[in-house]
Amino acid sequence: MSSKKTAQVFTYITLAVFCVLALRLWQLQILKGDYYREQSIKNRIRVVKIPAPRGIIYDRNGIKLVKNVPFYIASLLPDISEKEINLKALSKLLGMSEKEIRERIAKRNPKSLEPIRLKMGLSFKEVARIEARRSDFPGLIIETEVTRAYPYGKTASHLIGYLSLPTVEQLRNPGAKEIVQGSLVGQWGVEALYDEKLRGTPGMKFIEVDALGRQLRTIKIIPPRRGDDITLSIDLPTQIAAEKAFNKQSGGLLALDPQNGKVIALVSLPSFDPNEFVTGISPKKWTRLIRHPGHPMLNRVLQSQYPPGSVFKLIVAIAALEEGIISPGFKVNCTGSISIGRWTFRCWKRDGHGLVDLKRAIVESCDVYFYEIGRLLGIDRIAKYARAIGLGVPVGLKLCKEKEGLIPTTRWKKKVKGRPWYLGETFNAAIGQGYVSITPAQAAMLTAAIGNGGIIYKPSVLLDSPVEIAGKLSLKPSTIRILKRAMYSVVVGAKGTGWRAKSGIVPIAGKTGTAQVVSHRDDEPENRWAPKDHAWFVAFAPVREPTIALSVFVEHGGHGGETAAPIAKATIEEYIKQKAKRENEGNHTH
Amino acid sequence: MKVTIPIRKLREIDRILVVVPVIITIIGILTIYSGTRPALEQYHPPFYIRQLIWLLISLVAMAMMFVFDYRWLQRLAYPLYAVGLFLLLLTIFAGYTGMGAQRWLRIGPLSFQPSEVFRIILIIATAKYLQSKRAPIDGITLAMSLVLFGIIPFSLLYKQPDLGTALMLFLITSIMVLTYGVRKRILVTLIALFLLLSPVVGQLLWKGLKPYQKNRLIAFIKPEVDPYGIGYQIEQSKITIGSGKLLGKGYLKGTQGPLRFLPEKHTDFVFSVFSEEWGFIGSLVILGLYLLLIVRGFETAYIAKDPFSTLVSTGISSMLLLYVTINIGMTMGLMPVVGVPLPFFSYGGTALLSNFMAVGLLINIRMRRYKLFY
Incomplete structure (x- = not known):
């Protein structure tokens, strides 16, 4: 009977199909196993760089020419939807227009897990005010970063230099791997010349995340190495x-x-006053510096x-x-x-x-x-x-x-x-x-x-x-x-x-x-x-x-x-x- | 209906057909447990418990499928088929939606997928229809069987929409018809006609697809298009399987499922979760178990005593072959994502029940293969 023969044929077909499946398994798990293992690790482990405290610059008498000071930023967690934000109250709290806040939120990278930065360089008073009302604003956080302050302002600014966010060329530099995202880089004077020495080595934090980007636990921390201090010969x-x-x-x-x-x-x-550069100089101020008839940047x-x-x-x-x-x-x-x-x-x-x-x-x-x-x-x-x-x-x-x-x-x-x-x-x-x-x-x-x-x-x-x-x-x-x-x-x-x-x-x-x-x-x-x-x-x-x-x-x-x-x-x-x-x-x- | 189970017959229960599905189901439950582990919150979704309960129900159902003489089914085939079609129709109008498709019917607290039980009814009805005709069948019989048992259920399932099952059942009907035997001339004409019309039919089908179904097909052909978009599932599934390497990451050590990188981890992609934890060796064991089951099924077709039981066991075995191939092929990026569960392994009560019933039928046919006992 022909249907009996067909059953036999099907047995062979089944064998052939299973051979194909087994071969594919071999390809995925044995031949490309290392690659996929790495991919699965990349999926779940996120490496966050921890910026290293920057070295201090002293004069020959041991006077601190620069300081590392905390810098406060009001940010929104990225998984907060726009509906959850009381824009009106938030604009009042931060003292910025609703339009400006909306623009900042719109500008974010949707895949980024970084908080959306709304206002940088908060004063202590602003920090206190926001902390007091945090419970009214879900998702609003205060980020702390370390920034550079130049207590002597314009004094010796051409020698000491200044820090600011790295330029595109600086990021293209092979040495830029060490630069933590969002951190400041020496741009002029000693800050630029001895940037690598002052910068130190950033630490690393290995965090397990899930597909939703939730941080589950910290797996390992490599602490940062503080940058070296520099003593200048200037008096x-x-x-x-x-x-x-x-x-x-x-x-x-x-x-x-x-x-x-x-x-x-x-x-x-x-x-020039290097303090103006650190928190991001406004285009207006920059133009004024560049167009200044006295050429302060020379x-x-x-x-x-x-x-x-x-x-x-x-x-x-x-x-x-x-x-x-x-x-x-x-x-x-x-x-x-x-x-x-x-x-x-x-x-x-x-x-x-x-x-x-x-x-x-x-x-x-x-x-x-x-x-x-x-x-x-x-x-x-x-x-x-x-x-x-x-x-x-x-x-x-x-x-x-x-x-x-x-x-x-x-x-x-x-x-x-x-x-x-x-x-x-x-x-x-x-x-x-x-x-x-x-x-x-x-x-x-x-x-x-x-x-x-x-x-x-x-x-x-x-x-x-x-x-x-x-x-x-x-x-x-x-x-x-x-x-x-x-x-x-x-x-x-x-x-x-x-x-x-x-x-x-x-x-x-x-x-x-x-x-x-x-x-x-x-x-x-x-x-x-x-x-x-x-x-x-x-x-x-x-x-x-x-x-x-x-x-x-x-x-x-x-x-x-x-x-x-x-x-x-x-x-x-x-x-x-x-x-x-x-x-x-x-x-x-x- | 006379229900008799002589002791002699009990000895004839095929151990492979009983043991292999149970082993696969238990491995499946363990994998579902592992895949649905919570990452952060304490709540562990009770899919594995539900599946265990369904296993017990299914074992009873399987036993019920071999206690009576399968020939009784020939008498009930058409009324059952009518009820099955009605249930499919009901699902379109009264079913509730899950994941963009209406596939479930709710009866009190229970919800089930009529299409899952319909698979067996379809096989029985098709077998009953074919065995009443002379083999090889002529054109009219061919057309009749393809319309009655192919196009009608296909349209109803396509409407739900459950394209995966619709295609699967159409293929099963076609395989049964071809197995039974078609006159050569008609077969050649049919193939020519199919080749001629396939672009038109393909176009029509494409237009009728929902966007997510289209995306799945695009993602299959070009998974690298957008790894975070439509190709995401396939890519993540390949990562999940591949990362298991030779010996796997170990039970409960898989990360892709619990951390939610792999979607559908306890249903369509459960094999990937298993492969991640048990590696190439473990996956080969699973393939071996399925091979044993399916070959045993075709062997049953070969040794069955009458055309009806040969047709039924061919239908059931090829159904298992299709489901296993398409599901595992899909998880490894060899097939498009069509949403076909892995028999006995994937989470899903109705599917488990119907698969055990199908195997129960195979056991039934095997038990009563000797004419001597009648």
């Missing part, structure tokens, strides 16, 4: 004194220890470059002495100007200095003297010494993207401008005008090198980092001696241009400089509306064995001796006082 009282001395003028100051390159103070004015010490003016004469003098072109007794008769062909190059002193030697030429900043030795040296030999002392290359402080300045050579001109070098340009360069430009940081570096006898230390903002020597100028002892003596006379000499830096506490050596602002020409009558020249002053003290070297740059400050020298004096005096105080305290404790 806060000196920093404050320096900023105060600028008296609201724009400019920059870099003070460092000429014996090791440690930064004592770094001033860039106008500055680090003037490292990111702006100007003609060094007469400060550059120090380099020319070194070059001339080292090359043996002149002896210290070499004299030039300054008649107020020098002419080549139809061009006339003036000294700043119209009626001339008369017969001047090197010392007087530095002290009274005689231009004609340097035109003359500039002519004898030639631009390339000047450039050789300028480069050797660290000009034309970034100083390597790495706090931000540094400018490198410009030290022109004949080759440079041919390459960039396509023209030969002219003698007149050597004249300009010899007095630090024309193509030559340097950053205030480079000015401080060259001053420190002169102060310590020719060693170029790699600058650093960390107090305890090993001292690194970037280069050594093998100068004749006489060259250093002559320069130091001349620079001391700049401050204390009868006709010294830097007399305003003269201190009753400490012997200071310095050099003034004035960077011409292009729109303003000497032969035009003084126009009070035209921007004034920039003022430079570089100095070190005490003269014999300096412990501080600095550069001061005042934007549109006019002559260096007038505006920049008093700032240098105030800064140096404060530092010497602080140093004495520290040493006293040290003696007492020992």
Whole structure:
């Protein structure tokens, strides 16, 4: 009977079908078993990163420059439906419009299990008010996070920097794996430079969840490792004194220890308040900062470059002495100007200095003297010494993207401008005008090198980092001696241009400089509306064995001796006082 | 009806057909217990207790199915079929809805799915109709049987809508008809006609599907389309089975069910929960048990003494084969999700009852296969 045969056939079909099922089982459980096991673990285990407390930044006296403070956020649990929320009462409680709340809720990611943040940065008073009425608002919670506070506000903000939410590029960085979502990342200054050190290692919390996203239990916790503290070499009282001395003028100051390159103070004015960035700066405030005519976001010490003016004469003098072109007794008769062909190059002193030697030429900043030795040296030999002392290359402080300045050579001109070098340009360069430009940081570096006898230390903002020597100028002892003596006379000499830096506490050596602002020409009558020249002053003290070297740059400050020298004096005096105080305290404790 | 159980006959009760379904059901109850474990709250849904009670009821029902001579059923076949169709019709109008489909009838505190019991009635009625005709059957008989026992119940079930059962029963009827024998010419014509019309019929069926049914089919063809949407069930089921690996995570150690990643964990996807905890080895044991049961069923068809009992046992065995293949295939992503329970294993009282009754019939047929006893 055929139906009996069919029953037999069906037995074989059954066997075949079961073979297929078994093969599929083998494929799923044996071949791909590891993959599916992992998927099942991923399903139920959620890993939440626990942010690590960020390291504290101290100044050299142990003063806290930053603080970690709690930060309160009013949030809604994600599984709360909109119907359950009494929008009207909630808007009253939080002091924000119903529309704003609705927008925040609408913006959330529907798959996210994170609470919806309604209002950030609650005050203690607001926290207390919300806590008291929590039972009226199901799903309303107060999240606590740690944020950064900068107790000294705008002080040293370019040095310390600030934190904010990471940018898209920062998140793309391979090192970004360590960044906990929603946590803050260093964006500027020390906070950015030593971000990884300060950040620490986030901890991890393994939570078992179900398909509804309910957290069932905590399986494992790996505690976070706190970020390392950092002690900066800056001296806060000196920093404050320096900023105060600028008296609201724009400019920059870099003070460092000429014996090791440690930064004592770094001033860039106008500055910004880092506290504004931490809780998310509003677009309006950001625009105001960016569009501010004073460019508060520019680090003037490292990111702006100007003609060094007469400060550059120090380099020319070194070059001339080292090359043996002149002896210290070499004299030039300054008649107020020098002419080549139809061009006339003036000294700043119209009626001339008369017969001047090197010392007087530095002290009274005689231009004609340097035109003359500039002519004898030639631009390339000047450039050789300028480069050797660290000009034309970034100083390597790495706090931000540094400018490198410009030290022109004949080759440079041919390459960039396509023209030969002219003698007149050597004249300009010899007095630090024309193509030559340097950053205030480079000015401080060259001053420190002169102060310590020719060693170029790699600058650093960390107090305890090993001292690194970037280069050594093998100068004749006489060259250093002559320069130091001349620079001391700049401050204390009868006709010294830097007399305003003269201190009753400490012997200071310095050099003034004035960077011409292009729109303003000497032969035009003084126009009070035209921007004034920039003022430079570089100095070190005490003269014999300096412990501080600095550069001061005042934007549109006019002559260096007038505006920049008093700032240098105030800064140096404060530092010497602080140093004495520290040493006293040290003696007492020992 | 004369009910006699001679001692000799009792000895003829097939042990495999009794023991294997009971073992599978007990494993099923244990798996239901594990799969419905609560994750957080203390309340454990009592599905496993209900299923245990249904097992006891089903054992009685199974016994009742083999105490009488199955030939009595031939007389009752058509009236039973009429009642069955009426119940299906009633379900459409008076049934209550569960999960987007009206499948349940409520009688007092009890609710049951008429379509589950209807399966057996359909097999009996089809067998009765076919055995009254000469094999191989002619065109008119073929058309009659396909309309009466194929298209009519299909339409009623499709309307509920219970597409899974509708297709399943249509297939069972077709298998029984083919098993009985169809004239070759007619068979060829039929196949040609089917191939010609299938696009049109497919289109009509597609249009009649509910959105969730369409999604299931899309999800079957392209599960990676949206792992959190329509492909979710299939993907989660594959994760559940695959994560069991060779030896499984251990009993009560499965996570996919209790943490609710796997939907329908105690009904359609109960096999996945078992596989997660018992691994490849455990799953093979289950496959072996089903294989034993189904092959025993077809063997019963082979040794049955008359065309009616051959047809009935072929119908029951192929029904079991279809349900097991489609359900397990579905959990492993080999078949679309059509909502077919795993016989004896999935939670569901009416289904358990009807499956035990079906096996009871097989036992009945086996017991009375010798003409000698009459």
